[in-house]
Amino acid sequence: MAAHTFASHRLPAFSMAKLWLQTACLSMGALLVIGAFNLAVDPFDLRFGPSLNLERITAMRPLDTVLWSEGEFRRISPEIWRQTTMIVVGDSRARQLSVRGNIDRFEPLDTGGYLLNLSIGGATYGEIFGTVREMLPRLPQLKAVVMSVPLERIGVDVRDRAPEVYLMGRQPWRYLLNLRTAAQSVQLLMHPHSLPHSSSDDDEGTLEQLAPKPMISTENLDPWGNVIEGKAADFWKKRIERVRWPLVSQRLREQLIPLAAELRAKDIQLIFFFPPLNPELRQYYFEQLQAEHDRYLQSLAAMGVVQDYVSFRPNNLSYRFVDPMHLEINVADGLLRDVLAHSNLGNSSGNQKSDR
């Protein structure tokens, strides 16, 4: 029979009552101190007024990075990997581009082979470039890469960056009794005029140095960070205020140039794809960033084919949006067909485009 050992045989000999009394005093005291400290500094400006300080929040490291999971890989058979001739990479706006209604990642092309959508919601440029680099060895038949162009920093949701901030509305104690809030409080006290930069933001380049971004208020958000119905356009306008020249920082362009050269050397077509914006937001975007947009387009055109759906709309397609940034699924499908039509691997004939 097993020779088990039992915790009770070795019960500690000291006074438990005294231990727990001391412990209760110490731990309660420590929790009160950190709670009071966080409440006094209030690093996210949650106590006085309705604005979230996005500068501070985006400077924090997200809890986890969004990357392709092994589980998603397994859903796709090796055969499809081998026969894939085209991939789409980008953020949530590119993620919508799927004929099968956003359920499956792959679909057969009329010209043979498969199209694989490897887009990641909220993806940054660094993640998009990384995805292409890592996927290349898995895709021996690859002929084209459709790279959706996100507006830098616009896709990152505050909730991903600092979830505890969103708990404030429901569970204030989780925000106050929080080591990360305390760390942010200390940072703020030590450097009241400069914001800390987390390691995960490094690959986002030097945007802040070139053009400090304005604070974004939460006037269009409910207490839990959701966009209030009917306020979506205003909300995205505020976000577009964050985007300044260069739309892609110098450091990221330095990563993109060799990647584009590598693809060219392997005879893989690179298509840059600007997903459309809703009319109101597009007008606002061009008022703010017309010159930058055109210059950006030119720099990308030197590296691949540019499909600009912000400026132009296919004649046979009317854009319908679920929010100012995201198309309805069936419209996105039509858009995908248009993109394919302008590649060497197109499914259908190309469409004429109307002016913006």
Added chain:
Amino acid sequence: MVFNSFSFLFFFAIVLGLYQLKWSWRARKIMLLGASYWFYAAFNPPFVLVLWASTVVDWYVAGRMSREENARRRHWLWLSLLANLGLLSFFKYGTFLLANWTALMAVIGIKFVPLNWNIVLPAGISFYTFQSLSYTIDVFRREIRRPPGFLDFALFVSFFPQLVAGPIVRATDFLPQLDEPKQASGAQFGWGLVLVVIGLFQKITLADAVLAPVANQVYNSALIARTYDTWIGTVAFAGQILFDFSGYSHCAIGIAMCFGFILPDNFRCPYAACGFSDFWRRWHISLSSWLRDYLYIPLGGNRKGTIRTISNLMMTMLLGGLWHGASWRFLAWGGIHGFYLVLERGAQAWAKKIGYKPGRKMLALFIVLTFPLICVTWVFFRASTFRQAYHMVVSMAFTSLGPMRSDPAMARTAMLVMAGALVLQWCMRSTTIEAVWNRAPMAVRSVWLSGMIFLIATVPVQEQPFIYFQF
């Protein structure tokens, strides 16, 4: 309802309050049984019926067995084995067996389309099945001569602190505790709470907040990780699974102690093991001793020559691997451990033959080597597929050098925690937490305990279930 949730805290306080009332011992046992079923129903209410069916069958079988003689006793034992292992096979291995059968048929050219049963695994079924099974085997062996009443037996199978993830308690250890009214002494109650705090600290602060994000970053990414990443991710997972499971065990032992019940220890500084047989004397002790007593020794153990010893070891470890989950990866995990044990046994025999006795330096080297070799086995435990495990192991062999992809700050913190944990385990390999606590001055104990409570309350982390719940 997991220990690291507010709903459990509420449940525990109510059950503890009711337990303190001046009811008869039988009424308090009925209350504990009801609470245990309630606790289990919180995971998935219909599965209480599975738990109940398993309990009824084993209680009835054991009762009949105790009254029968020789051959008939064996028939009843077979019935118990069939019922318990049948339930386990259906719920845990049904999908796995069907998938492999389909694949096998495809190989010989037969297209077999199985029904999609969509089987859901009842929480903790492997734990309570083994616990219940050990009881009928003990009755068969006449190690238990007086079968208990149904109430006592049902409470033994379903006692909520250890129902879902162990420790796997033996009837001979637990049933006698139900004979007399139990009430925790002040020292037991206080120490039980200390164990709960230690368990929650291990689970919430170490496993979930520090180590899991690093392991997940490496293992959830589809990118083939580089050598440094695979080692960092795997060492982080080695720590995560230890603190997750050991945290649960500490909580279970502590909660039971608050009611006055004594459960066996489940971990004893496993990463300070000197060799693999030593590792299994320290890791998941209640399972390894179960496998030894009810599988390895009945198979013949080491008494029937070298070949049989090797095959018995391999069989035990392969089944131990399969106990964790219906997957070839768990089988591989068990197989590698079996291989390690066979190798170790061979080396010991050879050393004995030539009269070699390792010195202290050599023993220290064995300790240092054991941990990384254990880590290699964890790759198969954690990876999502065999393909991923293969890539990870190849990468661990320094074949994919290059800049690290893991978040450096998170990785640094995780590795510092693991280094501290390993040093602490090596320092405590021949002692116990209780002995260390006894030696420490009162002020140090209070600060230590307060520090753990402070970190449990303030680390930013989402509530996560215990890993072993899935087994």
